[in-house]
Amino acid sequence: MTAIEVPAAAQAGFSARQYLTCLSGIVWRESLRFLHQRERFVAALVRPLLWLFIFAAGFRQVLGVSIIPPYQTYVLYEVYITPGLVAMILLFNGMQSSLSMVYDREMGNMRTLLVSPFPRWFLLVAKLLAGIAVSVLQAYVFLAIAWLWDVKPPAVGYFAVLSGIGPLWPLVRGHRLAALLAGETA
Numbered sequence: 001m002t003a004i005e006v007p008a009a010a011q012a013g014f015s016a017r018q019y020l021t022c023l024s025g026i027v028w029r030e031s032l033r034f035l036h037q038r039e040r041f042v043a044a045l046v047r048p049l050l051w052l053f054i055f056a057a058g059f060r061q062v063l064g065v066s067i068i069p070p071y072q073t074y075v076l077y078e079v080y081i082t083p084g085l086v087a088m089i090l091l092f093n094g095m096q097s098s099l100s101m102v103y104d105r106e107m108g109n110m111r112t113l114l115v116s117p118f119p120r121w122f123l124l125v126a127k128l129l130a131g132i133a134v135s136v137l138q139a140y141v142f143l144a145i146a147w148l149w150d151v152k153p154p155a156v157g158y159f160a161v162l163s164g165i166g167p168l169w170p171l172v173r174g175h176r177l178a179a180l181l182a183g184e185t186a
Contacts (some may be wrong), residue, residue, distance in 0.1 A: 001006060004047060010070065014117075014118065018155070019118070019122065019172045021082075022116070022118055022122070022123075022126060023126045023129065026123070026127060026129075026130050027114075027129060027130040027133050028132065029096070029130070030127070030133070031083050031130070031133060031134060031136055031137075032129035033100075034134045034137075037119075040096065041138065044089060044092055044093055044096070044138060045089070045138070045141065045142060045145075047088065047092070047144070048085035048086075048088055048089055048134040048142055049145065051081065051085055052078060052081070052082070052145075052146060052151070056076075056077075056078040056081055059077045078146075078149065078150075078151045079151055079152075079153070082143075082146055082151050082153060083153070085146075086139050086142060086143065088137050089135070089138055089142055090139060093124060093131070093134060093138055094135060094137040097127075097130075097131035097134065097135070098131075101127055140158075143158065
């Protein structure tokens with residue numbers, strides 16, 4: 001039996017550029033999947049917009065935050081409820097992303113990803129980051145619609161959504177929940 005020589009570059013593992021290429025490919029695939037499923041995009045925005053437009057308008061006079069410290073002015077219910085609605089978008093999108101991953105695994109699409117030479121932990125992190133990218137996109141669309149409704153959060157609120165820290169927790173919990181629902185032990 002003869003030994004096969006492996007080049008030194010192949011033994012060293014992957015470069016950062018190769019990891020970035022894989023990550024961008026997975027994020028691009030998830031983004032295209034999300035954009036092609038317009039029903040999913042609209043359905044995820046209907047519930048929070050319903051709360052913002054109908055319930056917040058009805059509760060405006062009753063449930064606003066009055067002028068007490070630390071507030072210097074009366075806070076409208078629309079402004080008060082908007083961060084919770086953004087969290088609701090991130091939570092439901094995290095669960096949808098997790099169920100999508102379980103569906104991909106059951107239908108065999110996950111095999112295409114798992115046969116790549118990249119480590120499985122990296123593929124999971126890349127799928128999580130792709131879900132975060134889609135969640136952040138959806139949250140910004142909601143914030144743009146809310147801005148048209150005269151709900152203007154402070155500038156730091158826009159950066160909090162961008163940071164990815166907010167969407168990360170629902171995605172991780174959603175992946176765990178989806179695995180439990182599918183009967184896995186992972």
